[in-house]
Amino acid sequence: MKYDALGYYQLLGLSPQAGEEQIKQSYRDSAKFWHPDHNKDENALERFQKLSVAYDVLKDEVSRLQYDLLSMVYVAASYPEYENMAPYTDTPGDADVRAFILWHVRGRIWKYTQNREIRILSQSNAPKVLAKTALADWLLGWWHPRAFIENIRALRRNYKESFSAAESFRILIHNIIAYQKEDNMPAAVASAVAALEFADESERLYLERFISAANIRISRLKPWNLRPLRLVQLIFPVAVLLAAVLGLGTEMYLKKKLPNWWGSGREIAYYQEVNTGYNRQTVDDVVVGKIHNIPVNKSDLSRLYHLQRDAAVMYGPSDEFDLLKNLPARTTVRLTGYSPDNVWARILIDNGEMGFVRMNVLAKGIGKEVPFGSAVYEE
Numbered sequence: 437m438k439y440d441a442l443g444y445y446q447l448l449g450l451s452p453q454a455g456e457e458q459i460k461q462s463y464r465d466s467a468k469f470w471h472p473d474h475n476k477d478e479n480a481l482e483r484f485q486k487l488s489v490a491y492d493v494l495k496d497e498v499s500r501l502q503y504d505l506l507s508m509v510y511v512a513a514s515y516p517e518y519e520n521m522a523p524y525t526d527t528p529g530d531a532d533v534r535a536f537i538l539w540h541v542r543g544r545i546w547k548y549t550q551n552r553e554i555r556i557l558s559q560s561n562a563p564k565v566l567a568k569t570a571l572a573d574w575l576l577g578w579w580h581p582r583a584f585i586e587n588i589r590a591l592r593r594n595y596k597e598s599f600s601a602a603e604s605f606r607i608l609i610h611n612i613i614a615y616q617k618e619d620n621m622p623a624a625v626a627s628a629v630a631a632l633e634f635a636d637e638s639e640r641l642y643l644e645r646f647i648s649a650a651n652i653r654i655s656r657l658k659p660w661n662l663r664p665l666r667l668v669q670l671i672f673p674v675a676v677l678l679a680a681v682l683g684l685g686t687e688m689y690l691k692k693k694l695p696n697w698w699g700s701g702r703e704i705a706y707y708q709e710v711n712t713g714y715n716r717q718t719v720d721d722v723v724v725g726k727i728h729n730i731p732v733n734k735s736d737l738s739r740l741y742h743l744q745r746d747a748a749v750m751y752g753p754s755d756e757f758d759l760l761k762n763l764p765a766r767t768t769v770r771l772t773g774y775s776p777d778n779v780w781a782r783i784l785i786d787n788g789e790m791g792f793v794r795m796n797v798l799a800k801g802i803g804k805e806v807p808f809g810s811a812v813y814e815e
Contacts, residue, residue, distance in 0.1 A: 543579030742803025766803035
């Protein structure tokens with residue numbers, strides 16, 4: 437019988453909707469019949485004792501409602517002992533909790549493990565716990581051939597089905613009674629209000645009866661939004677994807693003028709002329725090897741760099757070339773090219789000359805203010 441986990445109503449031959457007088461009368465009749473002083477059946481004493489236990493629970497309005505509520509979510513095999521009941525909690529003082537069923541796979545190369553856990557989470561803590569759990573699954577669940585397949589299933593299950601309405605309802609109903617036992621009625625009522633979200637029509641009647649009898653007003657509970665709790669489990673793969681895209685985008689950006697960014701790219705030959713835009717003149721490039729060219733646009737701030745320390749500007753991309761000029765730290769220069777191995781950067785300096793410095797000397801952005809009339813930058 438529904439809402440009769442331990443069969444108390446059935447023992448008295450009643451339904452859970454029976455009134456107080458019906459319960460009393462049924463108990464009197466049943467107890468009189470099964471009293472061992474009159475009934476010689478070998479099971480009479482046991483039956484009489486069970487009737488007494490059932491009546492003790494159902495005759496009291498508080499204990500009966502507790503039994504009715506627990507019977508909504510427990511069967512006889514799992515029915516909790518009242519004296520040992522404690523609330524399921526996550527964040528202290530927060531009674532509005534939900535249950536999440538999470539699967540974990542851990543690959544260990546030579547073997548793997550798989551387990552299922554139920555996590556009781558508050559709204560404030562749920563995003564952090566789910567993100568941390570998903571991160572561990574993404575990092576540790578692949579290191580075994582079989583684990584690889586199982587981890588894909590687990591990650592998919594956790595994303596789509598981790599929130600359990602049925603388990604959340606059970607936890608909240610349990611907590612109503614557990615908090616009531618601790619004489620924490622505000623938390624008990626908050627649990628009952630939260631449980632209304634998952635109750636059917638008949639279950640709502642019991643919950644509303646409990647809330648009404650408690651006569652305690654609580655603040656309206658903040659609605660749960662499950663969508664962010666799903667998306668937070670994708671933080672790690674999205675971060676990896678973004679890192680890959682940004683890395684690819686940076687390379688493409690550096691070579692965006694090239695016809696094929698993964699090919700050999702455009703190269704400038706020895707003594708090729710490069711337009712600096714300085715006084716509309718062109719100057720011969722220094723004798724160099726094959727250098728990836730970056731066209732000069734004097735109004736482009738993105739190509740401005742500065743020296744992190746004093747640096748020697750060479751005529752070519754090697755320490756073997758002659759010195760062009762020594763520049764002090766924080767001098768602002770324009771990047772106009774780089775060697776294929778990314779070791780040397782070709783730069784344009786204030787007087788319109790080009791030379792080479794090591795790439796690790798440069799830092800993005802303006803250092804010292806660009807002097808008036810500089811070939812490096814013009815608004």
